[in-house]
Every structure is written in structure tokens, then in C-alpha cells.
Amino acid sequence: xxxxxIADNIIQWLKAYSKKSKTDGFVIGISGGIDSAxxxxxxxxxxxxxxxxxxxxxxxxxxxxRASSHIKWLQKKFNNVVHKSIDLNDVFNSFKNTVEQKNxxxxxxxxxxxxxxxxxxxxxxxxxxxxxxxxxxxxxxxDFGIGFYTKYGDGGVDISPIADLNKTDVFExxxxxxxxxxxxxxxxxxxxxxxxxxxxxxxxxxxxELEWAMQQKDLNKKLxxxxxxxxxxxxILKKFNKQNLHKMNPIPIYKVPEILK
Numbered sequence: 716x717x718x719x720x721i722a723d724n725i726i727q728w729l730k731a732y733s734k735k736s737k738t739d740g741f742v743i744g745i746s747g748g749i750d751s752a753x754x755x756x757x758x759x760x761x762x763x764x765x766x767x768x769x770x771x772x773x774x775x776x777x778x779x780x781r782a783s784s785h786i787k788w789l790q791k792k793f794n795n796v797v798h799k800s801i802d803l804n805d806v807f808n809s810f811k812n813t814v815e816q817k818n819x820x821x822x823x824x825x826x827x828x829x830x831x832x833x834x835x836x837x838x839x840x841x842x843x844x845x846x847x848x849x850x851x852x853x854x855x856x857x858d859f860g861i862g863f864y865t866k867y868g869d870g871g872v873d874i875s876p877i878a879d880l881n882k883t884d885v886f887e888x889x890x891x892x893x894x895x896x897x898x899x900x901x902x903x904x905x906x907x908x909x910x911x912x913x914x915x916x917x918x919x920x921x922x923x924e925l926e927w928a929m930q931q932k933d934l935n936k937k938l939x940x941x942x943x944x945x946x947x948x949x950x951i952l953k954k955f956n957k958q959n960l961h962k963m964n965p966i967p968i969y970k971v972p973e974i975l976k
Contacts, residue, residue, distance in 0.1 A: 718888045722757065725876050730761045732874055733848060740764030740795075741850045742842040744834055744869070746906050747781030750852040750877065752898045753889045755785070757876050758850050759793040760892075766841055768799045770834045772807045775911045781898050788895055799841065803833050827907040831868025842873070851875040854885050856922055860929045861952060862959025863905075863918065870962060881929075882922035918955065920948045928952035 733740065740763040743755045747769075759765040767789060769782045789796045807830060816822055835849075842849045851872030857863040858878045864870040877885060882903070889899055903914040903922065915921055920928075928949045931940075941949050 716884060716887075718884070718891050721880075721884075722760075722888050722892060725757050726760045729758060729850075729874070729876055730763065733761070733763055736848065736873075738848050739846040740766070740848075741874075742766045742768065742838050742845065742847045743850045743852065744838055745769045745782045745786055746852075747778035747785065747898065748852075748901065748903055748906070749882075749885055749889055749894070749898055750854055750857075750903075751782075752785050752894045753885050753892070754850050754852045754876055755789060755796075756889070756892050756894060759789055759796050762793075762795055764795055764797065764845070764847065765789075765793070766797045766799060766845060766847060768801055768838060768841060770801045770803050770837055772803045772830045772833070773909055774906060775904075777901075778904070778906050781895075781901060784895055785898055792893075801837055803830075803837065807833055828865045828868055830907050831865035831905075832871075835865075835868050835871040839871075848873040851878065853878055855879055855881050856925050856929065859963060860925055861918065861955035862962045863914065863955065864962065865907075866962045869905075881926045883926060918951065920951045924948045925952055932956075 729741070741758040741761075743751060743758060743765065745751050745755060745767045755765065755767050767786050769779070769786070771779055786796070786798045790798065810829060810833070811826060838849045841847070849872045851869070851874065853864050853869065853872075853875060854877050858870075858875065880888070886899060904912065905914060905917075918925070925948070927945075929952065931949060932952065936949070938946060938949060938953070
């Protein structure tokens with residue numbers, strides 16, 4: 716792939732979309748991970764106002780430090796980057812102590828997703844007062860392969876610059892654009908859990924394996940076509956894809972039959 720040309724095309728596409736939508740720039744949540752690092756770099760490269768917001772909620776210290784380092788790097792490189800740090804710990808704890816809690820997996824998962832939705836609300840607040848677009852940080856594997864994002868959380872965005880890029884592509888373009896090595900080498904994580912679990916811990920497969928499985932799915936391959944680890948990975952992709960289709964498909968709408976109108 717011609718990564719340098721792709722990067723430039725995305726930058727021009729972002730500029731054109733902002734102009735068409737009559738907005739002034741972009742708001743991006745910075746997690747300390749590779750996806751938000753690349754997205755924010757692409758947005759900043761447009762020359763338009765780019766608001767980078769870190770929103771810690773009981774965040775792993777390493778993630779917080781990487782986010783801070785990336786934003787400092789961006790501000791040295793671009794004079795259109797603004798940084799805001801919004802501590803959401805008190806907001807989250809207040810929410811957690813208000814709702815009914817159960818000591819089970821569904822409760823823990825719901826609270827994890829609530830973190831993402833609080834961040835989405837924060838991003839849209841700053842987008843609203845600054846006439847900006849909320850830029851999504853999801854890549855192709857997450858958004859269209861396994862649905863690895865929170866519905867109306869990090870999935871709630873105005874524009875998705877890297878959603879047609881595999882994770883491999885994200886890393887390659889990040890290297891070309893000079894994203895910090897510490898971020899490129901960090902293990903991907905959604906940062907929604909107190910135990911610091913990585914994406915691979917949650918999914919059971921690497922992004923490279925999932926990219927392979929997506930290719931096989933596009934070729935209409937079936938589970939019976941594989942054995943061993945390949946079969947296991949293909950099964951993981953199929954499982955996540957099936958259970959998360961409600962995120963990737965349009966919201967179901969009841970249509971009133973003509974005879975009843």
C-alpha cells in the first residue's frame with residue numbers, strides 16, 4: 716500500500732469534509748494508544764483547529780503518560796493543537812454509586828461501557844462549543860470485523876478517518892508520520908478496565924490474526940476449511956462479528972404497514 720499517499724488523501728478528505736459541513740476543526744479523545752495518536756496527527760495535519768482531550772477514569776498510569784507525551788509532541792509539531800485534560804473520575808464514581816450494582820460480569824461490562832459513554836458526552840460538549848467535528852479513532856478490524864467498540868461511546872462520532880485501515884496499516888502510517896515509538900510499541904488496549912487488560916486479552920487473538928480472518932471471510936471461507944489455530948481465530952472473528960452486528964447494522968425501525976395508515 717502507498718501509505719504516504721493514503722495519509723495525504725485522508726488529510727485532504729478531512730479538510731474537505733470540515734469545509735462542507737461548515738465546521739471549524741476537530742475534537743479527538745486521546746487514550747495513549749496508536750489509533751487516537753494517528754487520528755489526532757491526521758487531524759492536526761489539516762491545519763484546522765484540533766482539540767485533543769484526555770479523559771482519565773481510573774486510568775493506568777502508563778496510558779496517561781503516553782497520552783500526555785503524544786499531545787506534547789503534537790503541540791511541538793503543530794501550532795493548531797489545543798490540549799484539554801478532563802478528569803472524569805468523580806463523575807464516573809458518582810454515576811456508579813447512583814445506579815443499581817450487581818457483582819457479576821454484566822455489571823462490570825456495563826460500567827466499562829459507561830466510561831466510554833461519559834467520554835463521548837465530554838467530546839460532544841467541547842465539539843458543540845467550538846463548532847468542531849468529533850473524530851472517531853476506530854480502525855477497520857474494530858469497526859467492521861469484530862465490532863470492538865462501545866455503542867454510543869467511542870462508536871459515537873461524526874467522522875471516521877481511519878475506519879478503512881487495518882491495524883497493520885495504522886502502525887505503518889503512524890511510523891511514516893513520526894508518531895512516538897513508545898506508542899507504536901505499546902500493546903493495544905481500550906482502557907476501560909481497572910486490571911489493565913489488553914485488546915488481545917479480551918479478544919483472544921492478535922489484530923494481525925483477525926486481519927487474516929477477515930480476508931478469509933471476504934473469500935467466503937467456512938470454518939470447515941481450517942484447522943488448529945487458524946480455525947480458532949476464524950471462529951473468534953465469526954463469534955464477535957455475530958454478537959456485535961447490532962452495533963454495525965442500522966438501528967431496526969418498525970415500519971407501519973400501508974394497510975394500517
